[in-house]
Amino acid sequence: xxxxxxxxxxxxxxxGPSTHLxxxxxxxxxxxxxxxxxxxxxxxxxxxxxxTLAFRFRHGVIAAADTRSSCGSYVACPSSCKVIPxxxxxxxxxxxxxxxxxxxxxxxxxxxxxxxxxxxxxPSVASAAKLLSVxxxxxxxxxxxxxTALCGWDRSxxxxxxxxxxxxxxxxxxxxxxxxxxxxxxxxxxxxxxDMTIQEAYALARCAVAHATxxxxxxxxxxxxxxxxxxxxxxxxxxxxxxxxxxxxxxPEPEPEGKASQAHPESVIPHRAGECGKLSSEPGEVSAEDxxxxxxxxxx
Amino acid sequence: xxxxxxxxITVFSPDGHLFQVEYAQEAVKKGSTAVGIRGTNIVVxxxxxxxxxxxxxxxxxxxICALDDHVCMAFAGLTADARVxxxxxxxxxxxxxxxxxxxxxxxxxTRFIATLKQKYTQSNGRRPxxxxxxxxxxxxxxxxxxxxxxxxxxxxxxxxxxxxRSAKTVREFLEKNxxxxxxxxxxxxxxxAIRALLEMFSAKxxxxxxxEIEKEKEEAEKKKSKKNA
Numbered sequence: 001x002x003x004x005x006x007x008x009x010x011x012x013x014x015x016g017p018s019t020h021l022x023x024x025x026x027x028x029x030x031x032x033x034x035x036x037x038x039x040x041x042x043x044x045x046x047x048x049x050x051x052t053l054a055f056r057f058r059h060g061v062i063a064a065a066d067t068r069s070s071c072g073s074y075v076a077c078p079s080s081c082k083v084i085p086x087x088x089x090x091x092x093x094x095x096x097x098x099x100x101x102x103x104x105x106x107x108x109x110x111x112x113x114x115x116x117x118x119x120x121x122x123p124s125v126a127s128a129a130k131l132l133s134v135x136x137x138x139x140x141x142x143x144x145x146x147x148t149a150l151c152g153w154d155r156s157x158x159x160x161x162x163x164x165x166x167x168x169x170x171x172x173x174x175x176x177x178x179x180x181x182x183x184x185x186x187x188x189x190x191x192x193x194x195d196m197t198i199q200e201a202y203a204l205a206r207c208a209v210a211h212a213t214x215x216x217x218x219x220x221x222x223x224x225x226x227x228x229x230x231x232x233x234x235x236x237x238x239x240x241x242x243x244x245x246x247x248x249x250x251x252p253e254p255e256p257e258g259k260a261s262q263a264h265p266e267s268v269i270p271h272r273a274g275e276c277g278k279l280s281s282e283p284g285e286v287s288a289e290d291x292x293x294x295x296x297x298x299x300x
Numbered sequence: 301x302x303x304x305x306x307x308x309i310t311v312f313s314p315d316g317h318l319f320q321v322e323y324a325q326e327a328v329k330k331g332s333t334a335v336g337i338r339g340t341n342i343v344v345x346x347x348x349x350x351x352x353x354x355x356x357x358x359x360x361x362x363x364i365c366a367l368d369d370h371v372c373m374a375f376a377g378l379t380a381d382a383r384v385x386x387x388x389x390x391x392x393x394x395x396x397x398x399x400x401x402x403x404x405x406x407x408x409x410t411r412f413i414a415t416l417k418q419k420y421t422q423s424n425g426r427r428p429x430x431x432x433x434x435x436x437x438x439x440x441x442x443x444x445x446x447x448x449x450x451x452x453x454x455x456x457x458x459x460x461x462x463x464x465r466s467a468k469t470v471r472e473f474l475e476k477n478x479x480x481x482x483x484x485x486x487x488x489x490x491x492x493a494i495r496a497l498l499e500m501f502s503a504k505x506x507x508x509x510x511x512e513i514e515k516e517k518e519e520a521e522k523k524k525s526k527k528n529a
Contacts, residue, residue: 130400131400
């Protein structure tokens, strides 16, 4: 066009509807910017701080997590639940971007339910992990951040898979995810064995998360504990992380005054007399208070 | 215009029949017989071995095919159609393993084959597959299963069934003789399959494939070929 030539104006390359709107599912960034760099510099700040863990043992799978949702140095929610049930026999611990985790878990729930209806039986945990990783790997490079451990009981017994949003899915016996995971791994690796009793497993999980919340700034709040058994998943308890850590630090004492300092237990664990977890490396020190953690509800 | 020849070949008749599908079932009735029997721990597939021309290499004529380690099928009808269906089923078995991390169940692969056949009764310019299939195998739970599909795309589970030439007579024989005693153990089930086929044919024509379960090794099946004297 003549006017175009006179003004030396170049028409934009793209034709079609308004070019300033992004394609469906795409990011709206200024023209000429590289997507990754732009997001890194100006994108939404994502929440990654957490401690979640899961391990598999003879009597099922334990999933435990802290409850602090942080956004940088701001605690967005001190009592969020990071363990999401998928169906009766499957739980997922979530870490990374909370929104991504919740969304993808809803999609996973839908897909598993459809498969269950079509096939007449629930898909295995391996199948669920594969499905989730394949779904997310399509969005690789678009800054999805979901690091999750799928804990379930299927036809092959207790099963545990780690799935990451770049498409990784790994089978294993112990996984810990999040900024507090190194601290949790230390505790877990020290005391884990496949033939633990249920009370030992509960104590180990609580101990690991409590230690992680003590050292990691982005983990804290309370400690949620879930157990997946053959009959389905069960919400065991929620304990305040600070109180839990203090209790763990106390030397185990069999005298009544040690027990009197505890609040009355509110947790739903069935108490087994004399059945305790070994938390410290003191030999022969088996204290009854280990299995009855004070189950104060979380505050602040 | 090409679209004139692109209409669906399978259309309804005024009285509600799909004639192409029924003609396909006639083609199946011309194929050599196959019989399937489900025992307690065993599934047996027996097929009539058609006499081959003198110069033909009879080892290449295979009517019983493995779809996966734990699933087999036999067919009656157009061999070329069967080859296509079997290939698609084999691919689906592996695809399923890849996406779902579990081997197919016998019901799943039967449903897949049946859905495939049904699609061809409702597509432009295509004719139905001219085969019926007997699909056998074991699932994770170790229970033997036998399914039958037909050109219309329906499938059912059976305790014992026959397809192909003289299927009706063989089925009647099975109805009379399929008892709890008859399938009491593996050998009895095999004998029942042989007797069912012997009703119609001479012994030389039977090629029997026996599928057994080995519970100790937790394998799904073992295939044996037996030639009857």
